[in-house]
Amino acid sequence: MRSYRHIAFAFLLIAALLVFTSCAEAAKTGSPHSAAVAPVLKVTGDVKNEIELADFGAYPVKHISYHDEAVPAIEVLAVLEDAAPEGKNLSVFFSSPDGVMAEIPYPELDSDSVLLLTDENGWIFYSERHPKQTRIKNMDKIVVCAEESVSAQKCFRMIYGEEYLTLTFGELFRANASVQTVLEGEAQMNGRTANAYTRRELIPLSEYASSLGAPVQSAALAYFWDGSQKKIELDGYLEWRGNSVDYIGKDGKSRDKDIIGVWIDAPEGSITDIASLALDKAQKGSVLIIEIDGLGLYNLLEHNPVFLSGKNVMPIRTVMPSISNVALAAIVTGEPPSVNGVTERKLRSLSVDDMFKTAAESGKKCAVVEGQTALVNMSVEQTLNPDTNNDGSTDSEVQVSALKKIKEGFEFIYVHFHGFDDVAHTYGPSSDEAQEKLAEIDAFIAELCGNFKGTVIITADHGQHTTADEEKPGNHGEFVPVDMTVPLIIFEAGQ
Numbered sequence: 001m002r003s004y005r006h007i008a009f010a011f012l013l014i015a016a017l018l019v020f021t022s023c024a025e026a027a028k029t030g031s032p033h034s035a036a037v038a039p040v041l042k043v044t045g046d047v048k049n050e051i052e053l054a055d056f057g058a059y060p061v062k063h064i065s066y067h068d069e070a071v072p073a074i075e076v077l078a079v080l081e082d083a084a085p086e087g088k089n090l091s092v093f094f095s096s097p098d099g100v101m102a103e104i105p106y107p108e109l110d111s112d113s114v115l116l117l118t119d120e121n122g123w124i125f126y127s128e129r130h131p132k133q134t135r136i137k138n139m140d141k142i143v144v145c146a147e148e149s150v151s152a153q154k155c156f157r158m159i160y161g162e163e164y165l166t167l168t169f170g171e172l173f174r175a176n177a178s179v180q181t182v183l184e185g186e187a188q189m190n191g192r193t194a195n196a197y198t199r200r201e202l203i204p205l206s207e208y209a210s211s212l213g214a215p216v217q218s219a220a221l222a223y224f225w226d227g228s229q230k231k232i233e234l235d236g237y238l239e240w241r242g243n244s245v246d247y248i249g250k251d252g253k254s255r256d257k258d259i260i261g262v263w264i265d266a267p268e269g270s271i272t273d274i275a276s277l278a279l280d281k282a283q284k285g286s287v288l289i290i291e292i293d294g295l296g297l298y299n300l301l302e303h304n305p306v307f308l309s310g311k312n313v314m315p316i317r318t319v320m321p322s323i324s325n326v327a328l329a330a331i332v333t334g335e336p337p338s339v340n341g342v343t344e345r346k347l348r349s350l351s352v353d354d355m356f357k358t359a360a361e362s363g364k365k366c367a368v369v370e371g372q373t374a375l376v377n378m379s380v381e382q383t384l385n386p387d388t389n390n391d392g393s394t395d396s397e398v399q400v401s402a403l404k405k406i407k408e409g410f411e412f413i414y415v416h417f418h419g420f421d422d423v424a425h426t427y428g429p430s431s432d433e434a435q436e437k438l439a440e441i442d443a444f445i446a447e448l449c450g451n452f453k454g455t456v457i458i459t460a461d462h463g464q465h466t467t468a469d470e471e472k473p474g475n476h477g478e479f480v481p482v483d484m485t486v487p488l489i490i491f492e493a494g495q
């Protein structure tokens with residue numbers, strides 16, 4: 001009994017401290033709010049930066065007339081600009097926990113659209129110029145909703161074949177969720193039991209799958225922002241988390257955080273299979289691996305270069321983000337980004353061994369023939385090839401350097417051609433320039449293969465999709481079929 005009293009006392013003390021600190025906070029900031037726990041307003045959805053406001057913070061305070069009184073307020077646009085909305089056709093939801101909300105098109109917000117913080121009704125959206133229905137009280141969320149995502153913006157995607165759908169975080173916020181009562185567990189004490197539940201709003205994945213015309217099937221492959229991939233159930237759910245979204249299993253309970261998207265008919269093969277494949281072939285002879293940067297499967301099929309189109313091409317999947325260093329790290333280690341450590345653009349250190357270490361240990365002479373710079377640190381010294389003839393590409397230098405390695409008797413060679421990716425960024429992946437560039441690389445590869453005896457493996461790090469941006473008509477890095485599907489070509493040369 002005594003110990004319970006101690007706990008109760010400690011609890012009271014903590015509660016008193018909380019009240020004290022929050023009052024002190026209110027006094028310090030001059031906020032009119034003085035309740036024990038300040039209501040928090042979260043600005044989220046399609047924003048670069050989520051913002052949490054417990055008071056007016058550093059935003060300029062002005063006084064407006066509210067119920068015939070002059071009350072302090074801050075402009076909602078000032079807060080939204082800090083949050084940095086992303087995407088096209090933006091609207092803003094002002095929302096309270098009881099489910100009442102108002103949506104206002106972003107361009108219709110002005111300097112008279114303000115936020116109030118009152119004792120009685122917490123955070124309030126207020127504007128004389130908008131309909132009265134917008135005056136949401138006790139708000140806990142302001143959610144920015146983009147109708148269309150822009151390049152590199154985080155969102156949720158679902159791929160089926162060459163089709164895909166995009167759901168922005170704002171769209172997921174207003175999606176039709178079903179409310180589920182989930183049993184979290186049973187607790188026992190003093191012979192008494194209690195069940196703990198949570199009531200969750202879960203968005204069924206299956207409707208999106210059928211809207212893409214996918215057959216009813218149970219499993220699909222999901223990609224996550226930590227760089228992992230996982231088989232999931234299509235009768236599972238999404239749970240909106242502000243400016244992220246989680247996958248929830250069909251039990252309504254098991255959670256995988258921060259999902260990028262679901263690929264319903266993802267290829268079985270992955271770029272992470274190449275390392276073991278190459279090492280396996282290396283046991284019988286020499287191996288030449290050629291990476292054509294930016295040449296996705298769809299880009300290859302579109303341009304159909306003479307030498308490569310004569311080969312058997314298999315579709316395989318790349319990793320996310322679908323960018324050069326992240327994919328290269330996955331190819332040379334055989335591990336997804338979540339395991340190999342290279343999960344984003346600026347990283348280059350591997351946290352696991354690469355295939356060159358294994359090949360070297362089994363006595364193979366290894367070479368990596370790169371362009372101007374090394375994208376990933378590897379166990380083998382990389383031969384760099386700047387554009388010495390100034391033709392705007394390192395491909396001819398890479399070609400000469402690779403030919404030299406073959407003739408010097410290297411047995412496990414990785415060759416990286418960069419030109420197609422560069423030209424596709426500049427002129428677009430479907431341009432004549434891209435077609436010509438690929439024809440040049442195709443001829444280089446034909447010549448390399450003509451001088452090589454052993455297994456040739458040809459692949460790409462990612463594809464490239466056409467953009468609406470005139471400055472950069474080709475790009476990649478996204479969870480879309482063209483970026484994510486890459487070719488795998490394997491054949492024996494010099495027989």
Ligand SMILES: [Zn+2]
Pocket residue numbers: 293294323324325421461462
């Ligand atoms: Zn690349």
Ligand SMILES: [Zn+2]
Pocket residue numbers: 294324421422425476
């Ligand atoms: Zn690129």
